[in-house]
Amino acid sequence: MQNRGVIFMRRPEGPVTPDIFDIRDLPTPEAGPGDVVVRNIYLSCDPYMRGRFKADSKKSFQTGRVIPSRAVAQVVASNNPAFRPGDYVWGFMGWELYSLVPGGQGLRVVDPALGPLSHAITVRGMPGLTAQVGIMDIGKPSPGETCFVSAASGAVGQVAGQIARLQGCRVVGSAGSAQKIAHVTGALGFDAAFNYKTAPSIAAALEEHCPDGIDIYFDNVGGETLEAVIDRINPRARIAVCGQISGYDSASAEWAEPRNLEKIALAGAVKTRFSVYDHMDQYDAFVPRMAKWLQHGDVVYFEDIWEGIGNTPEAFIDMMKGGNLGKRLVRVAEDQG
Ligand SMILES: NC(=O)c1ccc[n+]([C@@H]2O[C@H](COP(=O)([O-])OP(=O)(O)OC[C@H]3O[C@@H](n4cnc5c(N)ncnc54)[C@H](OP(=O)(O)O)[C@@H]3O)[C@@H](O)[C@H]2O)c1
Known part of the structure; x- marks a missing residue:
C-alpha cells in the first residue's frame, strides 16, 4: 500500500506543461474516527481543472498539494458505518493511489x-448529468429543431447530442479532427458534423450543416464558435453555456463575452450559463434513467482511458489539446468490478 500521487507545483501561464506537476511517493493515509481510506481506480481529467490552476479562481487548487479530482475507488479501510471495506465508491479524491476521505464526506456508493x-x-x-441539464432544462428541445453541439x-458533448436526438432534434456537432467527425456521425449518430479546424470558416460550416x-x-x-452561432440562431433560440474551453488558457478567470451579444435579445433568444453543481438534486433520478438508456442502446458512451499514475499529467495536457476521443480517465489500479 505505498501511496504515490501528483503534486501541483506552480501555476501555469498559458497552456499547461508537465513541469507544473511533480510525481512522488506519499504517506499512505490512515483512517481516523469517521474517516474512509480508498484505493483509487479511475481518476478524472476535466477541463474545469485548468481554471482551478489559476490564482484568481474562487476555488483555486493550492500549490504543494495533491491535485484534487473526482475518482472511482474501492474502500480499503473505514471507520464510518455508511461504507464497508470492498465497497465501490465515487467522490472527490485526488490524483493519487490512496486517498483519505475525512468523515466519508461526499462519497457515494457505486452499484456495479x-x-x-x-x-x-x-x-x-x-x-x-451536465449534458442532461443543458439539453433538457435549458435547451428545452422540440422535435424537428436543430441542435448544435461543440466539442461533440x-x-x-457526446451525451448532449444523443439526448437531443432522443428528443427528435436534428443534431449537428463540431470537433477538431477527421477521426472525431467520423466518430460523431458514425458511432454517436449525429446527423452532421464538421471539423472546426479545417472548415473554411465556422460561419460557412454552420451555414452548410445547419441550413x-x-x-x-x-x-x-x-x-x-459562439459568435458564429449567435449570427445563425433562430427566433427564440436557447444557448446553454456549459463551458468555454477555448479561453481556459488565458490569464483571466473570467470568460470573454461574444461581441455580437445584442443579436440574442433581437432574436428573443436566451443564453444561460449553468453549472451542474446547481442541479445535483436531479442526480438520484438521473443515474437509473441513464443506466436504462445505456442498457437499451439508446445512448452509447466512449471513454479514452490512459494507464498509470505517472501518466496522469500528460493525460490531462493531451485532453486539453484535443487528444481525447471520449471522456479522458486514468486507470491507476485494476478494475475488478
Ligand atoms: N457547466 C458545467 O457544469 C460543466 C460540467 C462539465 C464540463 N463543463 C465544460 O464542458 C466542456 C467540455 O468538457 P468535457 O469534460 O466534455 O471535455 P472534453 O470535450 O472531453 O475534452 C475537451 C475538448 O475540448 C476541445 N478543445 C480544446 N481546446 C479547444 C479550443 N481552443 N476550441 C475548441 N475546442 C477545444 C477538444 O476537442 P476538439 O478536438 O474538438 O478540439 C478537447 O477534446 C468544457 O468547457 C468544460 O469546462 C461544464
Whole structure:
C-alpha cells in the first residue's frame, strides 16, 4: 500500500506543461474516527481543472498539494458505518493511489450492477448529468429543431447530442479532427458534423450543416464558435453555456463575452450559463434513467482511458489539446468490478 500521487507545483501561464506537476511517493493515509481510506481506480481529467490552476479562481487548487479530482475507488479501510471495506465508491479524491476521505464526506456508493464502474464519474455521473441539464432544462428541445453541439466527441458533448436526438432534434456537432467527425456521425449518430479546424470558416460550416438555422446551442467552447452561432440562431433560440474551453488558457478567470451579444435579445433568444453543481438534486433520478438508456442502446458512451499514475499529467495536457476521443480517465489500479 505505498501511496504515490501528483503534486501541483506552480501555476501555469498559458497552456499547461508537465513541469507544473511533480510525481512522488506519499504517506499512505490512515483512517481516523469517521474517516474512509480508498484505493483509487479511475481518476478524472476535466477541463474545469485548468481554471482551478489559476490564482484568481474562487476555488483555486493550492500549490504543494495533491491535485484534487473526482475518482472511482474501492474502500480499503473505514471507520464510518455508511461504507464497508470492498465497497465501490465515487467522490472527490485526488490524483493519487490512496486517498483519505475525512468523515466519508461526499462519497457515494457505486452499484456495479448498473454497468461499468468508470461510468459513475462519466456518463452516469457529472458529465452525463451536465449534458442532461443543458439539453433538457435549458435547451428545452422540440422535435424537428436543430441542435448544435461543440466539442461533440468529448465527455459531455457526446451525451448532449444523443439526448437531443432522443428528443427528435436534428443534431449537428463540431470537433477538431477527421477521426472525431467520423466518430460523431458514425458511432454517436449525429446527423452532421464538421471539423472546426479545417472548415473554411465556422460561419460557412454552420451555414452548410445547419441550413434551417440553430434552435439550441450546447456550448462547450465559447470564443469564435459562439459568435458564429449567435449570427445563425433562430427566433427564440436557447444557448446553454456549459463551458468555454477555448479561453481556459488565458490569464483571466473570467470568460470573454461574444461581441455580437445584442443579436440574442433581437432574436428573443436566451443564453444561460449553468453549472451542474446547481442541479445535483436531479442526480438520484438521473443515474437509473441513464443506466436504462445505456442498457437499451439508446445512448452509447466512449471513454479514452490512459494507464498509470505517472501518466496522469500528460493525460490531462493531451485532453486539453484535443487528444481525447471520449471522456479522458486514468486507470491507476485494476478494475475488478
Ligand atoms: N457547466 C458545467 O457544469 C460543466 C460540467 C462539465 C464540463 N463543463 C465544460 O464542458 C466542456 C467540455 O468538457 P468535457 O469534460 O466534455 O471535455 P472534453 O470535450 O472531453 O475534452 C475537451 C475538448 O475540448 C476541445 N478543445 C480544446 N481546446 C479547444 C479550443 N481552443 N476550441 C475548441 N475546442 C477545444 C477538444 O476537442 P476538439 O478536438 O474538438 O478540439 C478537447 O477534446 C468544457 O468547457 C468544460 O469546462 C461544464
